[in-house]
Amino acid sequence: MAERGTRQAGADGGAGRRAEPRPPERVALNVLRIPADGELEEEGELAGEVLELEKDPVARSAGAIRWKLRAQFAGSEILVRGEAEAPVELRCAKCGRFFSTSVAVSSFLRAYERGEHPESLDVTEDLREEVLLELPAFPRCAPGCKGRCAQCGKDLNEGPCGCVPPKGFDAWSALDGLVLGKDGPEGDGKHPNGATK
Numbered sequence: 001m002a003e004r005g006t007r008q009a010g011a012d013g014g015a016g017r018r019a020e021p022r023p024p025e026r027v028a029l030n031v032l033r034i035p036a037d038g039e040l041e042e043e044g045e046l047a048g049e050v051l052e053l054e055k056d057p058v059a060r061s062a063g064a065i066r067w068k069l070r071a072q073f074a075g076s077e078i079l080v081r082g083e084a085e086a087p088v089e090l091r092c093a094k095c096g097r098f099f100s101t102s103v104a105v106s107s108f109l110r111a112y113e114r115g116e117h118p119e120s121l122d123v124t125e126d127l128r129e130e131v132l133l134e135l136p137a138f139p140r141c142a143p144g145c146k147g148r149c150a151q152c153g154k155d156l157n158e159g160p161c162g163c164v165p166p167k168g169f170d171a172w173s174a175l176d177g178l179v180l181g182k183d184g185p186e187g188d189g190k191h192p193n194g195a196t197k
């Protein structure tokens, strides 16, 4: 117990490195500041942790989500629109490596009952949901990612592996058959890329 206390003190007070201030964990708009005849425009940050990607095998948060929102009254509703951008690391669906990118919400739009939010309007959950919806189902680290060798597992972006397809490996001829079969009824208008290889 004493040991743990010492280590914490060391980590806090040590090397003079100041901890970055943590971004807020909520986005709450002050309804009282929305002008009767105009828009309230606000921007800020939201902690990436709210995405709760800690256990996600293919996506990680990589920093604060930046957001910019505009709120206005529309009858009995509060209309909120805007955008957000979240830095993330995604696992490439082809080669399995994590790469840095960001997901952007370009047209956030939600309506809230004014009576339910007389003073403060918390849009954290809706913003979170929109960001998660923008995560690609099959992320690629680069458009031309070569993926991994099916035999040895080497990342082919780092160079060829020298594997020779085993004898009797007929995936290519099977594919040829498939392409020919497809080609027949459709004529020559729609050659898939690489069909001639």
Ligand SMILES: [Zn+2]
Pocket: 092, 093, 094, 095, 096, 097, 140, 141, 142, 145, 146, 147
């Ligand atoms: Zn890749």
Ligand SMILES: [Zn+2]
Pocket: 149, 150, 151, 152, 153, 154, 161, 162, 163
């Ligand atoms: Zn290989």
